[in-house]
Amino acid sequence: MGNSHKQQTDAATNTIVPLVGFIRADGGCPYYRGGEGFSEPTLLALLALHVAGVSKQETEPLLAWILAARNGDGSIGLSPEHRTQGTWLTAQLAVVLHHYGASAPLEQAVNWLLRTRSAAVAQDPNVAHDNRLIGWPWVRGTFGWAEPTAWVLIALNLLGLAEHPRAVEGRKLLLDRQIPAGGWNYGNREVRGRELLPFGDTTALALIALHGHVPEEAVSASLEFLKRTAEIVESPYDLVWAIIGVEIYGIDVSRAKDRLAAVIDAIPSDEANCIHLAMAVIALSGKKVFIP
Amino acid sequence: MNRREFLKGSSVLLGVAALGETAGCHRGPKYPVTVIAMPDYSRDVSREIAAAFAADGLGLKGKRVLLKPNFVEVHPDRPVNTHPAVIANTAAACLRLGAAEVAVGEAPGHRRDPWYSVLHPSLRSALDPRVRRLDLNHCRGVAVPNKGDRSGVRGFFVAAPVMAADVVISMPKMKTHHWTGVTLSLKNMFGVLPGIYYGWPKNPLHFAGIENSILDLVKTAPIHYALIDGVVGMEGDGPIMGRPKAVGALVLSPHPLAADAVAARIMGFAPERVPYLVGASRFLPGLEAGAVEQRGEDPERFATRFECLPEFRAMRREERG
Numbered sequence: 001m002g003n004s005h006k007q008q009t010d011a012a013t014n015t016i017v018p019l020v021g022f023i024r025a026d027g028g029c030p031y032y033r034g035g036e037g038f039s040e041p042t043l044l045a046l047l048a049l050h051v052a053g054v055s056k057q058e059t060e061p062l063l064a065w066i067l068a069a070r071n072g073d074g075s076i077g078l079s080p081e082h083r084t085q086g087t088w089l090t091a092q093l094a095v096v097l098h099h100y101g102a103s104a105p106l107e108q109a110v111n112w113l114l115r116t117r118s119a120a121v122a123q124d125p126n127v128a129h130d131n132r133l134i135g136w137p138w139v140r141g142t143f144g145w146a147e148p149t150a151w152v153l154i155a156l157n158l159l160g161l162a163e164h165p166r167a168v169e170g171r172k173l174l175l176d177r178q179i180p181a182g183g184w185n186y187g188n189r190e191v192r193g194r195e196l197l198p199f200g201d202t203t204a205l206a207l208i209a210l211h212g213h214v215p216e217e218a219v220s221a222s223l224e225f226l227k228r229t230a231e232i233v234e235s236p237y238d239l240v241w242a243i244i245g246v247e248i249y250g251i252d253v254s255r256a257k258d259r260l261a262a263v264i265d266a267i268p269s270d271e272a273n274c275i276h277l278a279m280a281v282i283a284l285s286g287k288k289v290f291i292p
Numbered sequence: 293m294n295r296r297e298f299l300k301g302s303s304v305l306l307g308v309a310a311l312g313e314t315a316g317c318h319r320g321p322k323y324p325v326t327v328i329a330m331p332d333y334s335r336d337v338s339r340e341i342a343a344a345f346a347a348d349g350l351g352l353k354g355k356r357v358l359l360k361p362n363f364v365e366v367h368p369d370r371p372v373n374t375h376p377a378v379i380a381n382t383a384a385a386c387l388r389l390g391a392a393e394v395a396v397g398e399a400p401g402h403r404r405d406p407w408y409s410v411l412h413p414s415l416r417s418a419l420d421p422r423v424r425r426l427d428l429n430h431c432r433g434v435a436v437p438n439k440g441d442r443s444g445v446r447g448f449f450v451a452a453p454v455m456a457a458d459v460v461i462s463m464p465k466m467k468t469h470h471w472t473g474v475t476l477s478l479k480n481m482f483g484v485l486p487g488i489y490y491g492w493p494k495n496p497l498h499f500a501g502i503e504n505s506i507l508d509l510v511k512t513a514p515i516h517y518a519l520i521d522g523v524v525g526m527e528g529d530g531p532i533m534g535r536p537k538a539v540g541a542l543v544l545s546p547h548p549l550a551a552d553a554v555a556a557r558i559m560g561f562a563p564e565r566v567p568y569l570v571g572a573s574r575f576l577p578g579l580e581a582g583a584v585e586q587r588g589e590d591p592e593r594f595a596t597r598f599e600c601l602p603e604f605r606a607m608r609r610e611e612r613g
Contacts, residue, residue: 031430031431032430038488040488085449085489086488119499126476137495138491138495139495139496141499142491145495149402186403192470194529199367234407237406271427273427
């Protein structure tokens with residue numbers, strides 16, 4: 001166990017090096033090397049650098065880039081060039097600002113999240129979920145889905161707003177979209193009577209968002225799915241989320257972390273995604289930055 | 293107008309459709325569609341593909357080519373994706389014809405993890421090392437004004453590598469689809485829109501109507517060639533949850549609607565009964581059987597009957613009244 005812990009710490013340190021290589025001169029990070037800066041990789045890199053204990057001096061350019069990319073209403077879009085797309089990013093912004101102790105922009109971001117609602121649409125006989133429940137959309141003015149709703153709930157939980165009526169309804173939405181056999185797809189549990197297949201990343205996000213706020217038996221099938229995912233999945237992104245999601249429920253994920261280090265090492269340089277590396281640093285650290 | 297209203301109210305069009313399958317009734321130009329036999333994925337058909345490209349006048353020398361497969365999930369028992377062997381054969385054909393760059397790009401609409409898409413190891417191992425793989429969900433989108441008038445959206449954010457390519461080849465899997473009946477080279481173009489601009493699923497396009505969005509997108513984003521993987525297609529509850537359906541053919545054309553129409557007929561559907569294909573026929577050629585100049589194998593040799601959800605049975609060829 002001690003040896004495994006050392007391997008994981010080494011792996012986290014090793015993963016920081018390529019992650020730092022993503023940081024552009026202007027402080028923004030691209031999804032893939034050579035691309036332009038986007039909010040999501042910059043935000044998740046900031047979170048990973050925080051987890052890794054990187055100095056404020058080194059994170060300052062990223063934070064400055066993010067603060068400059070914000071809109072006047074406290075939200076943040078995809079990038080300085082595309083400011084109106086990406087509701088889930090403002091939730092990530094709130095998580096990062098919380099950990100960096102930036103209270104004024106944090107309050108603005110949270111107020112924006114609480115004002116932003118997904119669209120309710122007429123009930124469709126081809127889907128099983130309740131179309132009237134309100135959560136958060138990917139893009140403003142559209143329907144609510146698992147991942148953006150989970151990200152906002154994670155932010156609200158961190159900020160002590162878990163009992164806000166919007167958070168309560170958001171949890172209802174997530175539970176309503178849970179696939180009966182376990183896990184979450186992008187947000188439908190079935191289409192035309194056929195149960196959909198669960199994904200590792202969305203399942204982990206939903207489980208993190210619901211952690212401590214619903215009875216564990218309400219999500220036990222999903223947790224079982226995620227445990228299996230952590231044991232077998234080969235995708236780096238699914239694996240990091242499975243590790244984070246399962247570990248939050250107090251389950252040992254040492255073997256999965258050992259495997260993650262090897263999976264990350266195997267990614268060709270030009271196919272390494274900044275958000276995957278950032279999440280790998282967080283997963284390998286074992287630090288619970290997504291729950292209070 | 294919903295799908296059911298369309299099907300009820302299109303008796304005139306169906307009459308045309310019936311005539312359209314009668315040989316020799318079409319007046320006007322013919323549009324080439326090539327069918328290549330590929331009984332299984334182990335067969336090297338790169339030479340045949342290159343020959344079809346050349347015969348169709350697809351000049352690739354010195355060009356940047358983007359292959360846009362349908363590659364959205366990885367399930368060993370479900371033929372969801374354009375098979376890596378088909379992508380690899382096509383890439384090899386492009387390189388043989390002198391393409392300067394060949395890339396394979398995809399932006400799946402319901403899943404953001406690119407490992408389940410073109411970054412999957414199965415594709416890496418199949419491809420020539422010169423061929424790059426691009427996760428189009430997480431890349432810059434170029435704002436392109438909507439050239440259509442169906443969806444009401446002002447424009448699309450099209451993945452920058454698609455706009456930068458000289459030649460875009462839409463490479464769908466031959467599948468049924470639980471919202472549109474069939475998914476072929478036109479529907480496949482949803483995957484040129486980065487998910488970071490639209491979410492997963494690409495809900496703004498659903499709000500605008502899937503079929504309307506397909507039509508506007510096809511008018512707006514370039515498709516220079518279509519190559520449909522019908523070696524093993526998917527029937528039933530496609531595009532993810534259906535069953536394998538062996539056909540053994542590739543369908544190729546510089547005219548994507550003509551390729552889709554031929555593929556739909558092979559699947560046992562009447563393209564004239566598929567609303568978005570009919571919509572596309574207002575600005576693309578090749579819907580009617582008589583408008584097709586058939587090359588290579590006779591498509592009737594591969595004609596079969598894809599099972600479909602009950603809602604789409606009225607699209608079948610044999611349902612014609």
